[in-house]
Amino acid sequence: METTNIINDITGKRQLTLRRMCVEITEGVDAGLRLEFDRDYIQIGSHEDSDLRLKDDTVSRSHAAIIRTPDGILLRDLKSTNGTFVGEVRIREVYLADGGLFRVGLTTMRLTALDETIEIVPTAETHFEKLVGISVAMREVFTVLERVAHTDLTVLITGETGTGKELASAAIHARSKRKRHPFVVFDCASVPPNLVESELFGHERGAFTGAVAPRAGLFEQADGGTIFIDELGELPLHIQPALLRVLEQREIRRVGGRQVRSVDVRVVAATNRSLQEEIAHGRFREDLYYRLAVVETHLPPLRNRKEDFSLLIAHLLDTAPMEHEVTGVDPAVLRIFESWHWPGNVRELRNTLLRAIPFCDGPRITLQTIPDALRAGKPREPELQEKHQVSIEVPGADIAFKQAKERMTHSFERHYLEDLLERADGNLSRAARLAGVDRKTVFRMMKRHKMDSSGTTDH
Numbered sequence: 267m268e269t270t271n272i273i274n275d276i277t278g279k280r281q282l283t284l285r286r287m288c289v290e291i292t293e294g295v296d297a298g299l300r301l302e303f304d305r306d307y308i309q310i311g312s313h314e315d316s317d318l319r320l321k322d323d324t325v326s327r328s329h330a331a332i333i334r335t336p337d338g339i340l341l342r343d344l345k346s347t348n349g350t351f352v353g354e355v356r357i358r359e360v361y362l363a364d365g366g367l368f369r370v371g372l373t374t375m376r377l378t379a380l381d382e383t384i385e386i387v388p389t390a391e392t393h394f395e396k397l398v399g400i401s402v403a404m405r406e407v408f409t410v411l412e413r414v415a416h417t418d419l420t421v422l423i424t425g426e427t428g429t430g431k432e433l434a435s436a437a438i439h440a441r442s443k444r445k446r447h448p449f450v451v452f453d454c455a456s457v458p459p460n461l462v463e464s465e466l467f468g469h470e471r472g473a474f475t476g477a478v479a480p481r482a483g484l485f486e487q488a489d490g491g492t493i494f495i496d497e498l499g500e501l502p503l504h505i506q507p508a509l510l511r512v513l514e515q516r517e518i519r520r521v522g523g524r525q526v527r528s529v530d531v532r533v534v535a536a537t538n539r540s541l542q543e544e545i546a547h548g549r550f551r552e553d554l555y556y557r558l559a560v561v562e563t564h565l566p567p568l569r570n571r572k573e574d575f576s577l578l579i580a581h582l583l584d585t586a587p588m589e590h591e592v593t594g595v596d597p598a599v600l601r602i603f604e605s606w607h608w609p610g611n612v613r614e615l616r617n618t619l620l621r622a623i624p625f626c627d628g629p630r631i632t633l634q635t636i637p638d639a640l641r642a643g644k645p646r647e648p649e650l651q652e653k654h655q656v657s658i659e660v661p662g663a664d665i666a667f668k669q670a671k672e673r674m675t676h677s678f679e680r681h682y683l684e685d686l687l688e689r690a691d692g693n694l695s696r697a698a699r700l701a702g703v704d705r706k707t708v709f710r711m712m713k714r715h716k717m718d719s720s721g722t723t724d725h
Contacts, residue, residue, distance in 0.1 A: 280386040282410055282561075284417070285334060288380050294373030295321045302380060304417040306334035306560055307514055310370055311344075315528050324348045324371030332377060333514065336556045337361065339377065341368055386410060395437035397430055398581045401571040407434070410563045415441035420513065422498070422558050423536040425565030427691065428613030431536035434565060435494040438534055447491030450484050454500040455695040458705070462505050464521050467512075473522025485518050485529045492532045498558070499539035499550065500695050506551045513557045533558065568608040568615060575603055582616050583623075590623045595631040602633075602640055610691070680715050683708075687717070 287308065290300045301318060310318045313327040320329075326346040333340045342359040343350035351369040352360055362368065364379045388405035392398060394412065399405065414421055415438045423431045432451065439449045457465050464473070468483030484493055495501070501509065512518055513533060517526050535558050544550035568574075579600075583592055595603070608614055622635040633641055686708070690697035698705045712718070 280406060282384045282386050282413060284382045284384065284413070284419070284561075286380040286382060287332065287334070287339070288378045289318055289332070289375055290378070291320075291373060291375045292367070293369075294371075294375075296373060304419055306420070306557070307516065308332040309344075309516070315530070320370070320373055322371045322373045325373060326371075329370045331515075332362075334560075339364075339379070341377075346370065384413065392577060395440050396433045396585075397437055398577055399571060399574045400577050401566075401573045403566040403571055404574060407563060407565060410561070411438055412441065414438065414561050416443065418532055420532070420558055420560040421534045422541075422560075422562045423534065423565060424562065425536075425538060426567050426609075426611055427538050428611035429565040429567060430612055431538075431565060432494060432496060434563075435492070435534040435536060439492040439494075439532075442492065442532070444491045444532055448488050449491055450488040450493045451496065452484050452493060453496045455497040455693050459502040459505075462502055463508060466505070467508065467518045467520055468523075469521035470523040473520070477522065480520070483518065483520065485512060485531055486527065488531045489529050490531075492534060495533065495535040497693075497695070498535040498537040499541060499544055501550075503549060503551075506554050510551065510554045510557060513554075568611040569606075572604045575600060578612065578615065579603075579619065582612075582619050586620060586623060588620075588623065590626075591629055592623050592626050592631060593629045596633065598633055599631055599636060602636070602643070605643065606640055613691075679711060680717075683711050683715060683717060687712075 284304070285306070286302060286304045288300065288302045289308065289310075291297050303317065305317070308317045309328060309331050310316060310320065310325075311327050311329040312320055312322070312325045316328070324347075326344070326348070328344045329346040330344055330350045331342045333342060338361040340359055341350065341352070341357065341362050343357060348371045349356045351357065352362075352366070362377050365376060367374060367376050369375075386406050386409050388402050389408045389412065391405070391408055392400045394408040397404070397408070397411075399408075411434060421435075421438060423434050425431055436449060439445060452466065454462065464477075464481070464483065466483050466485055468481050468486055469477050470480050471477055512529070512531075516530065517528055519526050541550050541555050541559075545552050545555060568578075579595055580593075583590075583594070603615070610617070618636060618640070619631065621637070622631045625635040626632070686697045686701055690700055694705050694708050698708045701708065
């Protein structure tokens with residue numbers, strides 16, 4: 267049983283199933299209290315930070331937890347002093363039946379599932395914060411985002427590079443009850459694997475070489491707000507258990523520290539990979555996937571939402587970070603845009619428009635201002651390959667073989683690296699995957715050729 271899912275019913279209609287839980291206290295000093303929760307982890311205790319705070323003196327500060335799992339609703343004792351009971355049996359953890367009773371200290375309560383299935387009807391709105399689209403696919407996405415934004419549910423956003431996953435996460439935060447608190451972004455692919463744990467959870471002084479002062483991690487910085495974890499598929503396997511613990515217990519421990527710190531953070535994650543395939547190959551934990559994919563929504567590629575082009579172009583021109591008088595594109599340009607594959611999706615469209623603006627003599631983008639590859643209708647990558655192949659000079663026999671080989675190797679490596687970084691959009695981890703080498707190798711090549719991540723040589 268997945269916690270929350272988007273499914274197609276037998277009629278083909280798309281439905282969003284939201285899993286919610288109700289806890290009602292039937293006996294004890296808090297008898298009559300009834301609370302509903304839309305999160306998949308509920309901590310019970312006397313501590314003020316508990317989700318369900320009890321006045322019962324026999325209840326520990328952190329007494330028990332109710333956890334939604336793929337296999338059912340789990341009741342777990344958190345090493346309490348007076349124990350957690352189902353009937354007369356003291357338990358460590360047990361799966362609860364719907365409507366089941368349990369006791370913590372001298373307080374008895376009932377757990378009831380309040381599942382809600384909603385038909386996904388495309389909204390009439392064509393904007394959701396900074397996301398725009400008139401297509402049915404995008405308006406269905408807006409419906410889902412609007413519905414889950416007001417909850418504390420963890421959301422996994424999938425989609426190709428450039429489809430707007432970060433914009434979707436920021437929109438969720440902006441429409442949530444956490445909007446006045448921090449929105450923190452972490453890109454798993456942009457941080458060396460040995461520093462990921464420190465970036466997320468912080469470190470104490472002396473925890474490792476270079477840790478000259480204590481530092482709060484991004485989870486602490488996002489306390490009360492939302493953390494967006496981008497490129498989730500790049501998260502190192504050895505860090506995944508630590509992230510799972512944060513999601514389950516909402517506590518972090520800094521690298522090199524002993525103190526456990528509570529954090530109240532909503533997690534939104536994104537990936538352009540198939541996490542199911544990553545799980546099958548042992549590169550991603552299945553239990554972490556289910557904890558993150560409480561709600562999973564997919565952003566469609568630009569080539570599948572061609573009716574959005576006119577609206578998108580108007581929006582991107584209107585929000586361009588420069589002064590200009592361009593208001594649209596010629597019909598011939600629009601036809602080319604609609605037939606292009608757009609491997610970089612909306613990000614590629616935006617970059618194409620921004621590059622064209624300075625070359626426009628009037629209010630519209632013309633054929634002469636767009637890249638040759640688009641006008642010719644040729645795929646971007648072969649065009650780059652051809653350019654790079656002809657630019658490499660083969661040394662003649664007027665120099666020694668060893669010197670000629672070194673010069674040829676240097677030229678090949680430099681042009682290969684330029685192409686690689688351009689294809690990977692400057693993302694070193696993605697570049698390493700494309701080249702079939704490790705990230706350090708790419709970094710060493712960049713250093714050797716004095717090149718930054720954009721492929722520009724620093725002279």
